[in-house]
Amino acid sequence: MIKFYNSLKKKLEKFSPIEEKRVKIYSCGPTVYDYAHIGNFRSYIFSDLLRRFLKYKGYKISHVMNITDVDDKTIHKAQREGKSLQQFTKEYTEAFFHDLRTLNIEEVEFYPRATEHIDDMVRLIKKLERKELTYISEGSVYFNISRFRKYGNLSGVDLGGMKKGSRVDHDEYKKDDIKDFVLWKAKKQGEPFWNTVYGEGRPGWHIECSAMSMKYLGPTLDIHTGGVDLIFPHHENEIAQSEGATGKPFVRYWLHCAHLIVEGEKMSKSKNNFFTLRDLLKKGYTPRAIRYLLLSVHYRKQLNFTEKSAKAATAAVLKIQNFYDTVKELRPDNKKNHGVQNKLRPFLINFDRELENDLNISPALASLFDFIHMTNRFIIEQKITEKDKGFILKTLKRIDNILGILQEKESVPEEVLALVNEREEARKSKDFKKADRIRDEVIKKGFVIEDTKEGARVKKIE
């Protein structure tokens, strides 16, 4: 039984999608005004884990992640750089997809861009207008929160408790009530605009998620993900817009991912602890180690990204990879059945059961390490049969369909292989000085040699 913690109900709930075999997921995606930072990627890796796990459980997935390519930040930064909004956002959108591939984050089914769905948003606003949930002020359209009773259910914000005007930018647009939010912004000088029934202007931020999620997934989604910071006001507003328009429940399970901090502190540009993926790769971390680290802490727990934890993640990934390589290269000559599979099977079952419990990754990983550990012993004791090997590899691949950290070995260049052979000759003739010299040379070329009973094994150093 799959259970998720539903932020809406603030408790663990049994998961069952609307359609028996299909899960509809919407994840709040990036605003493409800069490179995404590791905090962003934590959130995307979380939704990746979610979809991979559900796929593994046999569901078909319809997953939408929006690309916000028009908002204050994109507009202003594009202006500063003297680029068109389109040109500007295209660059960062491409960078975003590039980073997703680097982190081995699966492509989702739909990546709708806000600027390509202006009509859908306007239609949705129109619908809200017909239900008298909006008003127009100085050419902009606002959502009237006082007309939507359920407002605040998700975030638990007490509307009466919000101080009027205190932290709200109230001189830019004129709202009846500071809690109201803008659906459509009237054109401002020098900003991009679309000509619509509401005149020239551009969409507010929240409306795109409502419009695009409902366009691709229908009025009710199974799962909506995002960072905790989005609960208020963004997700609250999405609910208001969507349910206001359709009268149907918008989202059945809200899953929110906790934030990431760096060396115990909130990431911020001023503290110099603000990292993009590129920054981390430059520091020498491998993509898979970063992926593992972001994956290995439960999504509702704040993740402290530190030098130490990155090193630990690197070691853990290497351990799993070494194991995979070892099993793959195994040439078992044992024919006797030692019940290996029966002894290993419980670990896989456990892995699965732990993830069913709100994606509880830590004990799931513990289970994987127990599996590795026990198998390594079987290997030493030579209890593995050819069939067992197949089972172990199959199990590992199934697990890695969820984790996404294993790599197939890169082929070793001829010149390195030649050196390795030369070293083997030297070792045979006990010329260890020469052997060590060649090993150093191979390391310089970026490969490491491990001597095994079956001969030297060469691996690329990451």
Place this chain on the structure above:
RNA sequence: GGCGGUGUACCCAAAUGGCUAAGGGAGCGGUCUGCAAAACCGCGAUUUGCCGGUUCGAUUCCGGCCGCCGCCUCCA
């Protein structure tokens, strides 16, 4: 101020009203190895922030205190 989270060994991190408080990393000792690497074996919390309560029994439930963190700013 309002709302929420969290405090488990050197670091990261599970779990449970009572059986030895998982797992990873780092460390130490050993096996294997020409050396190394990988792998294997062994070692670490008399104890789960502090104080009190409930209970035969609490790290787990309740109350208080302290610490840390987040949201309340178009920040995932």
